[in-house]
Amino acid sequence: MQLKKASVLVVDDDTDVLTAVRLLLRPQVKEIITEKNPENIPSLLAHHAFDVILLDMNFASSINTGNEGLFWLKKIKALKSGAAVIMITAYGDIDLAIRSLKEGAYDFIVKPWHNDKLLTTIREAISKKGNGSGPSSPAAPAPAIGSELMGESEVMQDIIFKIRKVAPTDANILILGENGTGKELIAKAIHQHSLRADKPFVKVDVGALTESLFESELFGHKKGAFTDAREDRAGRFEAAHTGTIFLDEIGNISLHQQSKLLSVLQNRQVVRVGANAPVDIDVRLLCATNVPLVEMANEARFRKDLIYRINTVEITVPPLRNRGDDIVLLARHFGAVYSKKYMRPVPDFSKAALEKLKHYHYPGNVRELQYAVERAVIMADSDVLEATDIIFSPIEAAPAAHSQQQESNLEELEKATILRVLEKHSGNLSRASKELGITRTALYRRLGKYDI
Structure with a gap:
């Protein structure tokens, strides 16, 4: 079916969205109907045969859980509508939008959207509706993004799908995960699939910069600004102008450095050390850290206004031990x-070698697997790698054992921590929950759980 012959329903409680979509689609489709109240969906479906339904993820602005959209998606499916459903979502609801695909949505678009992208998505939905096909589900294997960012596990397919969705935007992205999980590979993949792909990709390990070097390295300096400043030098932000800047280990910078970085991100300008005139910058910001977000949310450690600035979209990279058969896939690749x-x-891998690979806990994650396979390839006497050829790094062994012991005592540690913080604040739950980095409701649940 052609777009000109299509009937489209748009359901969103934002009148501005409805107006914008109506103006865009009116000359493009046969029929466009807009509706603010999702309660009217059953009646509309009873009287119209729609080809495409654009459905908002949220209808109650005071709730914003995305569950409203999922509820109405299931309702549309239960009513046996043949329409392809495209979810409308904000950056913060992308995880829920991915879940909606598993519930039967054709695709989702992120607002604010590009009109061309919206029209293309609708065209594809109409053209594929007839044969029942749709875009690759995040649970189904999809082509790898990048040369080494690969995986057939559901968690990795979700990440790859999310990268495909957010890469063409200019959204700031925070990549979370343990050391060695591949956060830099994900940052590179986002850049390579963005509209800035042919522009610079500049990586900075900000956690390794001293206080004295931080501003000079990131923002540049003028000749004579300090003892070793023998010439004018552009900083990394200027070097990344029109491209992407990747700030690795962002969770390890000081509060003073955070303040300087926040000012640059807010003003989109840098001032070189020793200069007065600001320089405009146009960069797409990607950040990564191995510090859990709940720990970063502690104001004593990290500014919340900076977290919101760098965390428009969050991608959490799973540890290798949670990726199942991806371990074998990666081992063969390496x-x-x-x-x-x-x-x-x-090389091939014997059955015993594969079992050893699959049952190891990988405290060093993908990086540790990579080095273990490299050593095995070098040292093996045969084209078939045996279990004895797979030797994991002793560097990781001691911390891993300590980590396992900590995990086994996790509940005891959590209870002890809550008791200590409650005692520190004389039982004040608001102050205690703030220091613990959790809500009062979450603290109440834990008090009940541990009978405190």
Whole structure:
């Protein structure tokens, strides 16, 4: 079916959204109906045969859970509508939007959207509706993004799908995950699939910058600004102008550095050390940290206004131990890479070797697996890698054992921490919950759980 012959229903409680979509689609489609109240969906479906329904994820502005959209999506499916449903969502609801695909939505768009992108999505929905096909579900294997960012596990497919959705936007993205999980690969993949792909990609390990070097390295300096400033030098933000800047280990910078960074992000300008004139910058910001977001939310450690600035979209990278058969997939990939590098035959893995790989806990994550396979390729006497050829780094062994012991005592540690903080604040739940980085409701649940 052609777009010109399509009937489209738009359900959103924002009149501005309805007006914008109506003006965009009126000359493009046969029929466009807009509706503010989702309660009228059953009646509309009873009297019209729609080809596409654009459905908002949220209808109660005081709730904003996205569950309203999921509820009405299920209702549309229960009413046996043949319409392709496209969810309308904000950046913060992308995880829920991905869930909506598993519930039967054709696709989702993020607002504010590009009109061309919206029209393309509607066209694709109409053209594929007839044969019942849709876009690749995040639970189904999809082509890898980047040369090494791969995985067939559901968690990785969700991440790859999210990258495809957010990369073409200019949204600031915070990438969370343990060391060695591949946060930099994800940052590069986002840049490579963005509209800035042919522009600079500049990485800065901000956690390694001292207080004295932080401003000079990021914002540049003028000749003579300090002892070693022998010439004018542009900082990393200027170097990334029109492109992407990736700030790694953002969770480790001081409050003073955070204040300087926040000012630059708010004003979209840098001032070189020793200069007065600001320089305009146009960058897409990506950040990464191994510090859990709940710990970063502690105002004594990290400014919440900066968290909101860098965290328009959040991507959490799972540890390798939670990725199932991806371990074998990655091991074979690294085997092929290092056999080529060291001019050895591409190795196979014995059953015992695969079992050893799959049951290891990987405190060093993908990086540790990579090095273990590289050593095995170099040292093995056969084209088949045996379990004895797979030797994991002793560097990670001691911390891993300590980590397992900590995990086994997690509830005891949590209870002890809550008791200590409550005692510190003389039983004041508001202050205690703030220091613990959780809501009062969450604290109440834990008090009940531990009978405190």
